[in-house]
Amino acid sequence: IAGITQAPTSQILAAGRRMTLRCTQDMRHNAMYWYRQDLGLGLRLIHYSNTAGTTGKGEVPDGYSVSRANTDDFPLTLASAVPSQTSVYFCASSDRDGYGYTFGSGTRLTVV
Amino acid sequence: KQEVTQIPAALSVPEGENLVLNCSFTDSAIYNLQWFRQDPGKGLTSLLLIQSSQREQTSGRLNASLDKSSGRSTLYIAASQPGDSATYLCAAPNQAGTALIFGKGTTLSVSS
Numbered sequence: 001i002a003g004i005t006q007a008p009t010s011q012i013l014a015a016g017r018r019m020t021l022r023c024t025q026d027m028r029h030n031a032m033y034w035y036r037q038d039l040g041l042g043l044r045l046i047h048y049s050n051t052a053g054t055t056g057k058g059e060v061p062d063g064y065s066v067s068r069a070n071t072d073d074f075p076l077t078l079a080s081a082v083p084s085q086t087s088v089y090f091c092a093s094s095d096r097d098g099y100g101y102t103f104g105s106g107t108r109l110t111v112v
Numbered sequence: 113k114q115e116v117t118q119i120p121a122a123l124s125v126p127e128g129e130n131l132v133l134n135c136s137f138t139d140s141a142i143y144n145l146q147w148f149r150q151d152p153g154k155g156l157t158s159l160l161l162i163q164s165s166q167r168e169q170t171s172g173r174l175n176a177s178l179d180k181s182s183g184r185s186t187l188y189i190a191a192s193q194p195g196d197s198a199t200y201l202c203a204a205p206n207q208a209g210t211a212l213i214f215g216k217g218t219t220l221s222v223s224s
Contacts, residue, residue, distance in 0.1 A: 004155075033211050042216035043156075043201070056210060090155055098205060101146060101212065103155035 002027050004104035006091050012110045013081050021076040021107050023091035030096040032074040034058075034066060036087040037106075043090070049074055050096070081111045114139040114206045118215035125192055126223055133187040133218045135202030140180045142204050146212065147176050147187050150199045159200075160187070192222045 007022045025032065034046040035058075045058030049068040063085060065077045074093075078085055091104040115138045125131055137145070143164050148156040160176040162169045162185070168177040175188040189196060199219045203212040 031211075035214075040216075043214040045206075045211050045213070048211045050210060058211060059213075092156075098144065098209070098212065099161065101148075101156075101158055101203075103148075103157070105155045 004091055004093060004102055006089075006104035006107050008107060009105065010108040010110075012112060013078075015081055015083060015111055017081050019078045019081055019109070021078075021089055021091075021109070023074045023076070023104060024072050025074075025091075025093045025102070026072065027093060027100070027102065028071060029093035029100065029102070030071070031094045031098070032068065033092045033094075034064070034074070034076045035090045035092065036060065037090060038087050046076065046089075081109075083111045085109065086111045114142075114204055114213045116202055116204050116213050116215040118200075118202055118218050120218060121216065122219045122221075124221045124223065127192060127194060129192050129222075130188070130190050131192055131220070133189070133200050133202075133220070135185040135187070135215055137183050137185070137202075137204040139204070139207050140183050141207075142180065143209065144205065145176075145178050145185050146203045147174075147185075148201045148203060148214075150201060150217070152198075156201065189220075192220075194222050194224045196220060197222050 033048045035043045047066040089107045094101045147159045162178040173190040199217040201217040202215045
């Protein structure tokens with residue numbers, strides 16, 4: 001089934017630990033995105049990548065890093081997790097012009 | 113900086129009622145506007161995309177309109193059903209055109 005796969009689906013993480021959220025798409029979309037969703041704040045863009053090999057910062061990039069080594073994968077890394085990074089993280093992809101926006105099912109991360 | 117606002121934040125209606133959800137955006141130099149649906153605990157699903165050259169787009173009982181000059185879009189749902197209960201999010205491209213910026217959504221509850 002075409003779409004986006006995110007892993008893990010949920011995670012409890014100790015503060016200070018390093019964590020990588022995985023995202024894979026099989027639609028050959030050029031662009032990929034990471035958003036976080038928090039109650040009362042909505043969806044906020046963390047990082048994006050318009051094509052393999054390039055990445056850019058979104059609204060809330062601090063404490064997160066991404067890489068785009070190939071078209072299909074776009075991992076999000078928390079170098080040293082803090083409680084304020086407790087959130088639901090969504091990966092998305094689209095074609096070059098922003099059409100066909102498709103979301104994964106999300107990763108629920110709790111930092112304690 | 114693109115900002116997207118949605119009103120109301122929540123709406124409860126009886127089954128069969130027609131309703132309108134509102135979205136406003138600050139940067140009218142957009143090339144499209146999109147509406148999404150999110151069910152509890154799930155990712156987002158694309159409903160409608162309106163290109164900047166269009167004034168409206170229809171899919172079944174859903175009709176979305178776009179007025180770039182006033183920075184507004186509306187989502188009209190005809191003959192609402194309990195299955196329409198979900199959160200509806202409006203999204204517009206950021207100023208760089210690199211990603212979508214989302215409103216906080218309108219949570220709709222349709223009672224039978």
